[in-house]
Amino acid sequence: xxxxxxTLALLAGVFGxxxxxxxxxxxxxGDPIVDQIDALLPQTQCGQCSYPGCRxxxxxxxxxxxxxxxxxxxxxxGMIALADLLGRDPVPLEDEEAAAKPKSVAYIREPExxxxxxxxxxxxxxxxxxxxxxxxxVIEDECTGCELCIPPCPVECIDMIAIRDTPETWRWPYPDxxxxxxxxxxx
Amino acid sequence: MPDYPKPAWDxxxxxxxxxxxxxxxxxxxxxxxxxxxxxxxxxxHIGLAAEPVVQVGDEVLKGQLIxxxxxxxSANLHAPTSGRVTEIAERPIAHPSGLSAQCVVxxxxxxxRWTELPEPIADFREADPADxxxxxxxxxxxxxxxxxxxxxxxxxxxxRTVDTLIINAAECEPYITCDDRLMRDHPGDVxxxxxxxxxxxxxxxxxxxxxxxxxxxxxxxxxxxxxRGLDEVKLVVVPSKYPSGGEKQLIYLLTxxxxxxxxxxxxxxxxxxxxxxxxxxxxxxxxxxxxxxxxVTLTGKGIRQPGNxxxxxxxxxxxxxxxxxxxxxxxxxxxxxxxxxxxxxxSDELPVVKGSNCFIAASREEIPDPLAASPCIRCGECVKVxxxxxxxxxxxxxxxSRDFDKTQDHSLFDCIECGCCAYVCPxxxxxxxxxxxxxxxxxxGERERGKADHxxxxxxxxxxxxxxxxxxxxxxxxxxxxxxxxKSAAGGDPKKAAIEAAMKRVAAKKAAxxxxxxxxxxxxxxxxx
Numbered sequence: 001x002x003x004x005x006x007t008l009a010l011l012a013g014v015f016g017x018x019x020x021x022x023x024x025x026x027x028x029x030g031d032p033i034v035d036q037i038d039a040l041l042p043q044t045q046c047g048q049c050s051y052p053g054c055r056x057x058x059x060x061x062x063x064x065x066x067x068x069x070x071x072x073x074x075x076x077x078g079m080i081a082l083a084d085l086l087g088r089d090p091v092p093l094e095d096e097e098a099a100a101k102p103k104s105v106a107y108i109r110e111p112e113x114x115x116x117x118x119x120x121x122x123x124x125x126x127x128x129x130x131x132x133x134x135x136x137x138v139i140e141d142e143c144t145g146c147e148l149c150i151p152p153c154p155v156e157c158i159d160m161i162a163i164r165d166t167p168e169t170w171r172w173p174y175p176d177x178x179x180x181x182x183x184x185x186x187x
Numbered sequence: 188m189p190d191y192p193k194p195a196w197d198x199x200x201x202x203x204x205x206x207x208x209x210x211x212x213x214x215x216x217x218x219x220x221x222x223x224x225x226x227x228x229x230x231x232h233i234g235l236a237a238e239p240v241v242q243v244g245d246e247v248l249k250g251q252l253i254x255x256x257x258x259x260x261s262a263n264l265h266a267p268t269s270g271r272v273t274e275i276a277e278r279p280i281a282h283p284s285g286l287s288a289q290c291v292v293x294x295x296x297x298x299x300r301w302t303e304l305p306e307p308i309a310d311f312r313e314a315d316p317a318d319x320x321x322x323x324x325x326x327x328x329x330x331x332x333x334x335x336x337x338x339x340x341x342x343x344x345x346x347r348t349v350d351t352l353i354i355n356a357a358e359c360e361p362y363i364t365c366d367d368r369l370m371r372d373h374p375g376d377v378x379x380x381x382x383x384x385x386x387x388x389x390x391x392x393x394x395x396x397x398x399x400x401x402x403x404x405x406x407x408x409x410x411x412x413x414x415r416g417l418d419e420v421k422l423v424v425v426p427s428k429y430p431s432g433g434e435k436q437l438i439y440l441l442t443x444x445x446x447x448x449x450x451x452x453x454x455x456x457x458x459x460x461x462x463x464x465x466x467x468x469x470x471x472x473x474x475x476x477x478x479x480x481x482x483v484t485l486t487g488k489g490i491r492q493p494g495n496x497x498x499x500x501x502x503x504x505x506x507x508x509x510x511x512x513x514x515x516x517x518x519x520x521x522x523x524x525x526x527x528x529x530x531x532x533x534s535d536e537l538p539v540v541k542g543s544n545c546f547i548a549a550s551r552e553e554i555p556d557p558l559a560a561s562p563c564i565r566c567g568e569c570v571k572v573x574x575x576x577x578x579x580x581x582x583x584x585x586x587x588s589r590d591f592d593k594t595q596d597h598s599l600f601d602c603i604e605c606g607c608c609a610y611v612c613p614x615x616x617x618x619x620x621x622x623x624x625x626x627x628x629x630x631x632g633e634r635e636r637g638k639a640d641h642x643x644x645x646x647x648x649x650x651x652x653x654x655x656x657x658x659x660x661x662x663x664x665x666x667x668x669x670x671x672x673x674k675s676a677a678g679g680d681p682k683k684a685a686i687e688a689a690m691k692r693v694a695a696k697k698a699a700x701x702x703x704x705x706x707x708x709x710x711x712x713x714x715x716x
Contacts, residue, residue, distance in 0.1 A: 042635070043643040054646075123649075171627040
């Protein structure tokens with residue numbers, strides 16, 4: 001009886017020490033699930049999810065505070081990827097209209113720009129070049145199309161221009177659905 | 188034709204299909220007329236588009252560089268004739284998308300005057316391979332078998348040794364005969380190019396793989412090899428089976444070596460080049476000429492006199508058709524490439540590019556409109572014919588359901604899009620279309636992920652910068668406060684000290700005024716009081 005208690009106590013002590021050591025030695029900084037969620041988000045930093053950027057939204061999802069359907073730029077594919085990662089059920093997108101918008105970049109009508117720098121301050125990825133009282137311009141390759149520069153512009157000289165397909169970025173269309181597919185009610 | 192030993196190896200699958208080669212081989216090779224206007228896409232190769240080095244209005248000479256390779260994987264572009272640059276703008280190009288791309292448009296002056304060309308390197312065996320590769324880069328040579336990969340990049344063997352150079356003369360796809368024509372008429376160029384390539388990569392032996400349906404070409408090449416007494420160059424005649432001209436398939440046929448999945452032939456000590464590329468290399472090295480023309484097959488029941496033409500790059504397809512007597516009434520579809528791997532063009536005004544080997548004006552019977560697909564019955568015919576030993580029915584299943592991870596698990600990117608599976612499919616499923624769809628979707632996904640990662644890094648930097656600026660501001664404020672605190676440290680309470688200091692200043696002022704107040708000042712002071 002006593003030996004059993006002693007053995008168990010000893011084992012508990014040893015494992016406790018081991019676990020304690022492992023907790024210190026192999027400590028994980030940050031939450032890996034947040035990184036995984038963040039990796040699936042499109043990084044437009046547009047705030048359409050009502051969080052100030054993709055990472056805060058990822059943190060909210062990880063904490064169970066937010067649904068996975070609030071990212072219009074990620075679209076349905078992004079939502080399904082999140083559902084797969086988190087083992088949740090797919091849900092319809094909150095704002096399907098926004099998700100259906102074509103991918104765009106901001107374009108400043110340069111003759112109209114007054115050089116107020118408000119758009120530069122609003123840009124989450126520093127994609128706008130310019131200085132006070134100097135003309136501003138958008139670096140097309142860096143723009144995520146978040147539209148955050150549009151509301152602050154006092155002269156409304158920023159347009160969103162849809163990105164055109166080039167032969168390099170063009171994608172083969174999904175092969176035509178044939179009658180038998182529709183009959184079968186297949187997607 | 189002398190007896191050639193049958194190759195010891197045979198690749199999996201493949202098809203025995205009617206070649207339809209004799210139609211376009213009945214007439215000799217002809218030079219096509221240089222058109223009044225040439226359209227030259229800046230991207231006729233794999234990699235980044237070339238950068239124009241001419242401006243609208245410039246006079247250019249034949250062979251003059253008009254666009255420079257913009258990257259390591261890119262290719263130079265030269266003026267195919269003399270004339271004036273009239274436009275640098277977007278024009279429709281021969282591409283399955285039907286989209287437009289940047290092109291240089293040259294109005295020919297009809298004189299076809301050459302520019303000053305670099306010195307020929309006649310004694311190439313004494314030349315430094317790096318110089319020869321630089322010559323290929325200058326000449327804008329790309330793989331003319333269809334892949335249009337820059338040849339100077341492909342021949343960069345840094346860190347690897349090439350044991351065997353394979354010259355791909357199989358030309359396995361039906362209808363296409365441009366390589367056959369080239370070998371019959373210019374076997375010397377092909378062999379010259381092969382020897383130059385052999386010197387560049389210092390290969391021990393050269394194997395020329397050719398299908399047995401080209402006896403004249405085989406005889407012409409063999410005669411050239413024999414007269415030169417080349418022991419290290421060997422002609423290997425392979426049975427006609429589509430797609431024996433696929434790079435990995437031909438390598439296996441000739442050497443029994445399998446190129447690893449998603450790997451390069453270089454990894455197994457092999458370099459493979461097409462015969463037309465080989466001839467273009469001879470032209471660049473031995474004559475100092477850039478790649479500005481190529482042999483193109485025009486065939487199909489829709490063309491009055493099928494045959495082969497040496498064509499200036501940038502010529503509209505319609506001009507070539509007219510050269511061949513125009514269309515017959517049967518022309519139904521225009522296809523660039525072969526019937527198995529080519530794609531339909533929306534217009535015959537598109538220009539010939541470096542990669543155009545064949546145009547088929549097909550009749551409705553030759554290439555019928557696709558029938559409606561019916562459900563896959565999993566008969567497995569596609570598995571039997573797949574030369575890449577994939578499972579086409581599984582790939583189809585996953586591509587159809589957009590399960591792109593699974594398509595990659597089933598080696599989608601080892602698919603060479605030869606079309607054998609779709610050819611034998613009893614359900615008429617456009618299998619290759621599904622694979623192309625899946626491939627371009629995967630590439631688009633990768634591009635998007637790359638962009639997202641880039642945006643994430645920039646956003647993180649943006650946040651870090653804002654934080655740093657805020658910290659700097661706080662630090663400045665703190666410093667100011669500290670400075671203030673130090674001054675008043677002597678007086679104890681900073682507030683009291685400040686008040687005292689102010690009172691002192693006022694007192695000093697008053698004292699100064701009290702010393703010698705002018706009459707006006709005295710009056711003012713009285714008023715204020």
